Amino acid sequence: MPADEPMLRVSVWRGSGTKGEFENFDVPVRENQTILDIVSWIQQYADPTLSYRFACRVGMCGSCAMMVNGEPRWTCRTHVNKVASHDNSLTLEPLRNLPVIKDLAADLAPFFEKWVEAEAFHHPESTREDEIAAVDPESAERAGIDAAIECINCAVCYAACDTVAGNVDYLGPAALQRAWTQFQDERAGSKDAILDAVSGSGGCHNCHSMGSCAHYCPNELNPLIAIADLKRITAWRRLKGGSNA
Amino acid sequence: MKTPARKHPLWLAFMLHRVSGLALALFLPLHFWVLSYALTAPVTLDGFLRWTEYPLVKFAEFGLVFLLAVHFFGGLRLLALEFLPWSDRQKTLAATAVGAAFLVSGTFLLKAI
Numbered sequence: 001m002p003a004d005e006p007m008l009r010v011s012v013w014r015g016s017g018t019k020g021e022f023e024n025f026d027v028p029v030r031e032n033q034t035i036l037d038i039v040s041w042i043q044q045y046a047d048p049t050l051s052y053r054f055a056c057r058v059g060m061c062g063s064c065a066m067m068v069n070g071e072p073r074w075t076c077r078t079h080v081n082k083v084a085s086h087d088n089s090l091t092l093e094p095l096r097n098l099p100v101i102k103d104l105a106a107d108l109a110p111f112f113e114k115w116v117e118a119e120a121f122h123h124p125e126s127t128r129e130d131e132i133a134a135v136d137p138e139s140a141e142r143a144g145i146d147a148a149i150e151c152i153n154c155a156v157c158y159a160a161c162d163t164v165a166g167n168v169d170y171l172g173p174a175a176l177q178r179a180w181t182q183f184q185d186e187r188a189g190s191k192d193a194i195l196d197a198v199s200g201s202g203g204c205h206n207c208h209s210m211g212s213c214a215h216y217c218p219n220e221l222n223p224l225i226a227i228a229d230l231k232r233i234t235a236w237r238r239l240k241g242g243s244n245a
Numbered sequence: 246m247k248t249p250a251r252k253h254p255l256w257l258a259f260m261l262h263r264v265s266g267l268a269l270a271l272f273l274p275l276h277f278w279v280l281s282y283a284l285t286a287p288v289t290l291d292g293f294l295r296w297t298e299y300p301l302v303k304f305a306e307f308g309l310v311f312l313l314a315v316h317f318f319g320g321l322r323l324l325a326l327e328f329l330p331w332s333d334r335q336k337t338l339a340a341t342a343v344g345a346a347f348l349v350s351g352t353f354l355l356k357a358i
Contacts, residue, residue: 067247070247070248071248093247096247162251162256208259208263209255209259209323209326209327209335210255210256210259211253211254211255211256211259211335212251212253212255212256214255215253215255215256222333224326224335225331228326228327228331229331231327232327232328235327235328
């Protein structure tokens with residue numbers, strides 16, 4: 001590379017588990033460069049042992065999120081010129097609130113285990129003998145979850161949430177939002193099971209409505225809408241004498 | 246460093262609500278202690294009330310009224326968020342709570358001085 005080429009000074013977290021340190025790399029500046037381009041360049045030209053995760057590169061798969069200058073972001077669609085400081089430096093770390101496998105690859109197992117804990121999956125109750133349930137796309141329930149079902153499971157909201165940081169049992173914005181979309185599905189059975197799961201000790205009532213999930217969601221979703229609705233539904237259910245776990 | 250995501254209005258509204266609540270919780274025992282002098286030692290209470298004529302004390306009272314008002318309006322915002330149908334104007338509502346608190350505490354200060 002030419003000696004006078006503009007460079008980025010990139011501090012990358014290296015290590016596994018709780019042990020590690022920052023390692024600095026100088027990466028040449030390119031036009032329309034994304035953070036994912038940066039880590040790919042480092043792996044290809046500077047250190048092939050660098051670990052990170054990505055798949056689609058176009059903001060659909062939710063694999064590549066990490067902390068960029070301390071903030072959670074999807075790296076494939078985060079342009080360097082939007083986030084680099086004026087002295088052309090960047091800091092890259094694995095996602096917050098999750099264990100680290102190695103370098104920039106966080107272990108998302110706890111994140112997805114909480115989806116299961118929140119009963120955030122389809123609860124079928126029909127058999128093949130039953131009529132296929134007709135879901136009216138214009139119905140209030142279906143239209144209400146239009147945005148929420150676009151979640152790509154990137155865990156940016158989970159990393160942004162201070163309630164997750166302070167309470168390891170908290171299910172987190174993504175799992176609660178997913179459970180809410182399942183609850184609104186008119187085909188779903190076991191709606192009480194969903195409400196019991198989302199209103200337990202790690203449930204929606206832990207949320208302090210800080211809104212960091214919505215602030216950082218790369219798809220511009222707002223899990224606060226889902227969590228506030230779950231709070232409302234489970235609070236009224238309790239007041240009317242129903243069970244909450 | 247993994248500095249958490251805190252530079253946005255609703256997080257600041259959360260922190261203001263939490264800090265004002267804690268400050269009021271610390272203030273209330275002192276408040277009741279002073280009030281108790283009305284029953285046990287009226288002369289001491291009168292002495293204390295004269296002390297509240299100092300401008301610096303009045304300004305501190307403005308701070309207390311602001312904390313009370315911002316906690317009150319912020320609490321109403323949270324109740325609305327959790328019990329009324331969703332509104333997309335949460336940032337506006339948070340800003341309105343702070344504005345209303347300044348209106349109330351500012352009015353208190355102007356009447357006090």
